[in-house]
Amino acid sequence: MASPITPVLTANWGEERSWTLEAYEARGGYGALRTALTKTPTEIVEQVKESGLRGRGGAGFPTGMKWGFLPPYDTDDEAENPPRYLVVNADESEPGTCKDIPLMMASPHTLVEGVIISSYAIRANTAFIYVRGEVLHVIRRLQRAVQEAYLAGHLGKNIHGSGYDLELIVHAGAGAYICGEETALLDSLEGRRGQPRLRPPFPAVAGLYARPTVINNVESIASVPAIISQGSDWFASLGTEKSKGFVIYSLSGHVTRPGQYEAPLGITLRELLDLAGGVREGHQLKFWTPGGSSTPLLTAEHLDVPLDYEGVGAVGSMLGTRALQIFDETTCVVRAVLRWSEFYKHESCGKCTPCREGTWWLVQVLSKLEKGEGRPEDLDQLLDQCDNIAGRSFCALGDGATSPVISSIQHFREEYLAHLAHGGCPFDPAKSEFFGAAEEVHA
Template sequence: MTVTADDVNQTSPQKLLSPVLSAFWDQPESWTLDVYREHGGYRGLAKALQLAPDDVIAYVKEAGLRGRGGAGFPTGMKWQFIPQGDNKPHYLVVNADESEPGTCKDIPLLYANPHSLIEGIIIACHAIRSHHAFIYLRGEVVPVLRRLHAAVAEAYAAGYLGKGALGAGGDLEITVHAGAGAYICGEETALLDSLEGRRGQPRLRPPFPAVAGLYACPTVVNNVESIASVPAIFDQGKDWFRSMGSEKSPGFTLYSLSGHVARPGQYEAPLGITLRELLALGGGMRPGHRLKFWTPGGSSTPLLTEEHLDVPLDYEGVGAAGSMLGTKALQCFDETTCVVRAVTRWIEFYAHESCGKCTPCREGTYWLVQLMRDIEAGKAALSDLDKIADIADNINGKSFCALGDGAAAPIVSSLQHFRAEYEQHITQRGCPFDPAKSTAWSDSATHQEVNA
């Protein structure tokens, strides 16, 4: 099915785009404190600071905000896990180590609107009784790092940070830390190890970070978008937030639409919008092509096909379809894409980024790469398809952290939906999408024939 811009007319009014975090990204100097204030910045903070910390947590729970980093765990409940009266420092750590292939929402958010994160951090620190927050940013994005440092400096100068930021006697410091580019540090406990100056590797749990996290003290680790969404909830109200999305997945969120689409980019919409609607808003697939497969939440989530165009893009809807909403990184691939080649590149990434701490992931991803390369090159046997499925099964749910699960997901799902294409590589002794063997990579006229 080819989705075109005409399909946008079928989009229901309840599911139109809802720009909140991205409302003024296109404004000149949108990243500055003055522009942020012009658009209601720090109004939510003033309202939140009038409430007791426990009441702030209760309000976020009632709003139904769920973590935007992948798992979708209720944000307010995560804050509530922090023990009280323990006479230990409490820390908030913001995970900005956005590293997964296809995921590209937190970095644009920080680049265009960093003060939304800073305001959310202040509210969250008030709620969990923390006086020091850390932002762990992927180190390669130097322009974002500079802009974030400038925004933090503006917040200090304006009195939002530093002495009395949380009221009388409530000081608050923010430390911006640049990581060294390891994908594994996106896992919250590996991030904490890296932040403490050690090699980033997942920790054994329990104890969980809420009890013994950064420097063995109670710690909340949240995604950038999760924290940046908090100010709007207090400014506009929990009922306003719950008026969007679905009952179990309320609110707005950023969808990253990329791949073979006419207008890739960030689309902020209520949870529950479908890919068909997002593609229509994005101009559809590139002219003359049709959707073949897509990922709902980055390369670590099981891929879906055009049969799932109308699946609600919320946590329950995508889960019922056999995948995960994840980071809402919607990578769309058309019929010219070899699914074996795409999955092989993803597995190479996970094998390279594996920290090597646990055997299933360290050994399993290595052997998956060898077998997938042989399959792509037409050097494998049909029995190797069962072998890669078995290796993926031995990784899934058995590795130390979710990296192993992420490596297994595209293997299992692509075999489920495109086993015939895998077999074709083996029986034809090569990739059918190779320019020398297929017309799928030729001019647009041929593409029209393929679509027909």
């Protein structure tokens, strides 16, 4: 099967030394920046709005609309208005997600150019890229790309004679899943412990250093140069009616060729699996995540669901970060959900009771069930615990922790009951089958 579109964000990933300024400019890099500087900031914002670009970090909120939430300038003199900031969330930490780090490694200048254009659009003179501290190789590559941009005049004072100034800082975080939440990221960036903030006020009004701030995902910002150079109509022609443009899908797990696949929104998992060589030879799909472990599980019956925000939402899940984790019939779903729950318990910041206490109790009950020591009534207890977590925590971590639990019980209740009937996991990975039949589970 041929690739559904000509790659955009990944177009130069296979080129020699694609991460260098020389290689990037050889493909027309920073041409979009020069075009943007001939327009007014308002025109850039409107162009992004018209493109239909939605946030690529998981929430899917319209990017141009988010920019438009910033308070208007009191005067035309920028020096008399309070500073505002652009912050790029590069703290990619959702289990199964692997799109931002490859992009920053293969083509960091795509992100840097997007940062400059986006900062110009929102009238910010300082921008930050917040990267996970564990990925030192990515940090070094970004720092070198930023240095090259300064030397070439793409950053700094009076960029290309436009009168626009921008300072770009690459900031290494201390490493915490919670810092992927935008307000916790801001606290971390300010030097405090990363914990979600109570809203309002929202970051657009009082964000970094209590100033108006826009926070966007790496892929969102990296998509801006293509919109400026190719036009909003071109971008809007890709994808579906409500989910516009191209995205990077991360395929991992039991798939023949795992990796990053760029395609328009609305492609199906069946089509992506065709591109990736299918589920590993001799096995079949059992369940999968459409957007990382914090999105409700889907099964083989959802192979033809359009992978856009509306299509995935219609079947009870979320597109999230498009981290497609593929699991075949050798995987015990109870064990997989337990491992994810242990992750969320460990990564809870502890600020709010529903998440701090709730994730701990989820692990306790799931551990008993996985060992076959629980009772059938524990499944209802799990759902009740999830009901007391979801929608009651400061941030989306609590909601995400409940998603795999609720959806796994919905789709695989029989497997939970089989653990109880057999005093442990009844699944034999070597034989890819249950030890006992369904009627034995209900005996």
